[in-house]
Amino acid sequence: MKTDKGTVFERLSPPPRLLMGPGPITAYPRVLQAMSHQLIGQYDPAMTEYMNQTMALYRQIFKTDNSATLLVDGTARAGIEAVLVSLIEPGDTVLVPIFGRFGHLLAEIAERAGAHVVSFEVEWGTVVPDSMIENAIIQHRPKLLALVQGDTSTTMLQPLENIGEICQKHGVLFYSDATASIVGNEFETDAWQLDAVSVGLQKCLGGPSGSAPVTLSEQAVAHIRARKHIEAGIRVDSHEFGQASRIRSNYFDLGMILDYWGEERLNHHTEATSMLFAARECAQLNLEEGLDAVIARHRRAGQAMASGLTAMGLALFGDQNHKMHNVVGVVIPPNVNGEAIRSAMLQQFNIEIGTSFGPLHGKIWRIGTMGYNARLDTVLSTLLALEALLLQAGVPIKSGAAYQCALATYNEGA
Numbered sequence: 001m002k003t004d005k006g007t008v009f010e011r012l013s014p015p016p017r018l019l020m021g022p023g024p025i026t027a028y029p030r031v032l033q034a035m036s037h038q039l040i041g042q043y044d045p046a047m048t049e050y051m052n053q054t055m056a057l058y059r060q061i062f063k064t065d066n067s068a069t070l071l072v073d074g075t076a077r078a079g080i081e082a083v084l085v086s087l088i089e090p091g092d093t094v095l096v097p098i099f100g101r102f103g104h105l106l107a108e109i110a111e112r113a114g115a116h117v118v119s120f121e122v123e124w125g126t127v128v129p130d131s132m133i134e135n136a137i138i139q140h141r142p143k144l145l146a147l148v149q150g151d152t153s154t155t156m157l158q159p160l161e162n163i164g165e166i167c168q169k170h171g172v173l174f175y176s177d178a179t180a181s182i183v184g185n186e187f188e189t190d191a192w193q194l195d196a197v198s199v200g201l202q203k204c205l206g207g208p209s210g211s212a213p214v215t216l217s218e219q220a221v222a223h224i225r226a227r228k229h230i231e232a233g234i235r236v237d238s239h240e241f242g243q244a245s246r247i248r249s250n251y252f253d254l255g256m257i258l259d260y261w262g263e264e265r266l267n268h269h270t271e272a273t274s275m276l277f278a279a280r281e282c283a284q285l286n287l288e289e290g291l292d293a294v295i296a297r298h299r300r301a302g303q304a305m306a307s308g309l310t311a312m313g314l315a316l317f318g319d320q321n322h323k324m325h326n327v328v329g330v331v332i333p334p335n336v337n338g339e340a341i342r343s344a345m346l347q348q349f350n351i352e353i354g355t356s357f358g359p360l361h362g363k364i365w366r367i368g369t370m371g372y373n374a375r376l377d378t379v380l381s382t383l384l385a386l387e388a389l390l391l392q393a394g395v396p397i398k399s400g401a402a403y404q405c406a407l408a409t410y411n412e413g414a
């Protein structure tokens with residue numbers, strides 16, 4: 001629209017999509033409502049109280065007593081970067097076992113933080129055996145182990161429950177990126193002896209991307225405090241600097257972010273108020289439902305989706321014993337144009353499913369059942385749309401079987 005004041009566009013009116021990919025997913029309506037509240041000031045007692053509540057809520061989501069539990073403003077990657085740049089001093093050895101795209105991301109961010117990165121990769125669609133991790137720790141003596149829990153690129157869920165003990169035994173800090181898996185699968189920060197965990201909102205937590213909840217053990221905080229540096233302009237005489245090297249990012253300096261979220265309320269960035277409202281509402285919704293019930297709902301919807309796809313005659317990708325509950329990889333049948341089907345799903349049915357990266361590109365679709373969309377109706381609509389398009393494309397699939405099988409599996413899972 002051209003007016004005499006310049007060029008403007010139509011008012012926002014995004015299409016009503018059903019997001020059934022590997023994330024982002026359709027947000028819980030209550031989260032969107034929470035974000036629409038009017039702003040309040042950064043040090044308004046109402047605001048600092050909401051910050052404290054958000055910390056308390058995420059301690060429960062992460063299953064931890066860590067007082068250092070807060071939000072990093074930015075997408076999940078900001079949480080990863082904050083943890084790695086704050087814990088890694090240039091020259092430190094960091095071990096990164098890789099079983100998908102996000103392992104490569106951890107390695108890349110650790111390298112940029114100056115680490116000497118030791119990594120090894122297992123075949124995509126499998127997970128890393130505990131013994132392989134322990135052997136690499138013995139051989140390379142890293143300061144930190146960085147390990148993804150759920151890698152959406154392959155849909156695999158890395159078992160973490162024994163890794164913390166191995167790290168403890170060898171004096172290694174243990175960090176996990178649980179963005180894709182948290183609240184869709186079991187996760188235990190304290191029981192599994194993790195030193196640092198970061199996540200994002202746009203997977204099973206059911207919000208938009210843009211806020212990264214992080215939790216840090218006392219030991220991780222001690223490493224960060226040893227690097228304490230307060231910027232000039234807000235620094236006072238009583239501030240003492242740490243002996244270790246200054247953290248190389250200002251924005252992601254978790255020590256300064258801790259002082260902002262802590263009692264000192266030392267000014268750092270301006271907390272992204274609307275995203276804090278979103279993050280608080282995501283945690284609140286999941287805790288109201290109960291974490292066990294939320295995980296069970298993801299398991300049930302995920303099983304129904306997987307059984308419907310199998311009943312249609314499609315093959316699932318990867319080791320199904322180590323699949324995340326909330327996302328499934330489906331092998332694109334031979335002679336089918338995967339992108340054309342995905343595009344028709346979107347254009348004709350308003351349903352988005354995922355493509356894939358790297359070695360899996362063009363080979364699998366990824367279908368998520370996460371957060372608000374971990375439900376029977378979304379599973380059935382997605383299966384029926386896919387069935388219709390595959391039949392239309394001449395793929396010999398069993399018509400009607402997906403609906404019956406998914407429904408039966410869902411009801412058995414009750």
Ligand SMILES: *Cc1c(COP(=O)(O)O)cnc(C)c1O
Nearest residue numbers: 075076077102150152179180200
């Ligand atoms: C989806 C996902 C992310 C997302 O990172 P963003 O910065 O929010 O895009 C990070 N890590 C893992 C393991 C993921 O699955």
